[in-house]
Amino acid sequence: MSKLKIGVIGAGSISDMHLQSYEKNERVELYAVCDMNIKRAEEKATKYGAAKYYDDYHSLLADETIDAVSICTWNNSHAEITIAALKAGKHVLVEKPLCTSVEEAKNIEETVKQTGKVLQVGFVRRYASNTKLLKEFIDADELGDIYYAKASCLRRLGNPGGWFSDKERSGGGPLIDIGVHVIDICWYLMGKPKVKSITGNTYSKLGNRSNVNNLSFYKAADYDPEKNTVEDLANALIRFENGASLMVDVSFTLHAKKDEITVKLFGEKGGVEVEPELSIITEKHNTILNATPQVDSLTFDFIQGFQNEIDHFVLTCLDETETLSPVEDGVEMMKILCGIYESSEKGIEIVFD
Numbered sequence: 001m002s003k004l005k006i007g008v009i010g011a012g013s014i015s016d017m018h019l020q021s022y023e024k025n026e027r028v029e030l031y032a033v034c035d036m037n038i039k040r041a042e043e044k045a046t047k048y049g050a051a052k053y054y055d056d057y058h059s060l061l062a063d064e065t066i067d068a069v070s071i072c073t074w075n076n077s078h079a080e081i082t083i084a085a086l087k088a089g090k091h092v093l094v095e096k097p098l099c100t101s102v103e104e105a106k107n108i109e110e111t112v113k114q115t116g117k118v119l120q121v122g123f124v125r126r127y128a129s130n131t132k133l134l135k136e137f138i139d140a141d142e143l144g145d146i147y148y149a150k151a152s153c154l155r156r157l158g159n160p161g162g163w164f165s166d167k168e169r170s171g172g173g174p175l176i177d178i179g180v181h182v183i184d185i186c187w188y189l190m191g192k193p194k195v196k197s198i199t200g201n202t203y204s205k206l207g208n209r210s211n212v213n214n215l216s217f218y219k220a221a222d223y224d225p226e227k228n229t230v231e232d233l234a235n236a237l238i239r240f241e242n243g244a245s246l247m248v249d250v251s252f253t254l255h256a257k258k259d260e261i262t263v264k265l266f267g268e269k270g271g272v273e274v275e276p277e278l279s280i281i282t283e284k285h286n287t288i289l290n291a292t293p294q295v296d297s298l299t300f301d302f303i304q305g306f307q308n309e310i311d312h313f314v315l316t317c318l319d320e321t322e323t324l325s326p327v328e329d330g331v332e333m334m335k336i337l338c339g340i341y342e343s344s345e346k347g348i349e350i351v352f353d
């Protein structure tokens with residue numbers, strides 16, 4: 001059987017998770033790598049045994065042997081490259097966020113419809129083993145009606161700098177970078193209810209705190225402490241048409257005692273904690289039970305999550321299954337993220353019809 005030929009566009013940090021997962025998938029031939037930084041493209045092509053490397057994504061897309069691409073570039077280029085790839089007849093796995101505006105998201109959705117190609121949004125947490133386990137419980141109605149969810153992803157010091165802190169290229173700060181993951185996982189497990197209204201706040205109070213000594217944090221390759229145009233904290237209350245609500249807060253920096261990640265959902269019959277540790281809460285015979293599923297990892301397993309996501313994308317391209325994170329979900333997520341930024345800017349609640 002002939003193998004699916006893959007190109008990876010954007011050869012920075014996260015590309016390794018894509019490249020190593022494709023490398024482990026037997027139905028794939030890792031064929032080409034592209035980065036505007038040609039040295040980076042060459043390095044990764046050599047490391048993972050790809051035959052070709054490019055510095056211009058148009059050249060990669062013009063190569064007719066390529067069936068599908070992963071897009072791992074800065075957020076502001078996702079829409080342009082995704083649309084070009086779909087039009088060139090490639091299936092696309094695009095990293096989160098889908099893009100940086102609702103208008104761009106709708107253009108991508110339209111192109112998916114026109115071309116009939118696969119588009120998978122990189123909502124990697126949906127593909128995590130623990131999410132799959134919880135989805136089975138939720139689909140079997142173990143939680144009953146889920147009416148509340150709460151998510152936090154708070155870094156006390158963790159503005160990665162570089163393009164991440166340049167609003168032009170990233171589209172925003174912690175909300176669009178890490179908020180997208182925790183909001184999406186709640187929304188997905190809640191059954192993707194339609195958004196009714198959003199109240200959000202963003203704050204740019206602390207800067208990137210490059211002055212802080214004695215505590216290390218992840219820095220982008222092109223880290224530049226002089227450049228920071230993104231928020232350091234965002235919070236929001238999202239109300240859905242079915243009456244459910246979701247409360248979220250995320251930060252790149254905050255005077256918090258320690259970093260925190262929590263994702264919790266509450267239903268009429270039970271609750272679950274996805275992070276910091278998988279837990280299922282219920283009541284039986286007038287007693288509250290906190291159940292701990294016996295699984296390999298109680299928290300998000302990064303490497304396994306990416307392997308599952310890539311394996312699922314490959315099967316979708318081969319027409320053997322359907323993606324768990326289709327373009328329309330990417331559009332809804334852009335509505336939520338942009339709604340939070342708009343609510344904060346205008347100081348009002350945003351209502352959707």
Ligand SMILES: NC(=O)c1ccc[n+]([C@@H]2O[C@H](COP(=O)([O-])OP(=O)(O)OC[C@H]3O[C@@H](n4cnc5c(N)ncnc54)[C@H](O)[C@@H]3O)[C@@H](O)[C@H]2O)c1
Binds near residue numbers: 012057122177
């Ligand atoms: N799913 C996750 O958990 C996760 C984690 C980290 C990053 N990401 C996403 O992955 C994407 C990349 O993030 P990263 O951390 O790898 O950033 P990075 O800065 O390490 O790498 C980005 C690379 O893209 C290249 N690039 C940018 N625009 C390009 C273009 N038009 N053509 C060719 N190359 C281009 C840059 O030269 C750079 O090498 C972002 O969208 C980010 O949100 C997702």
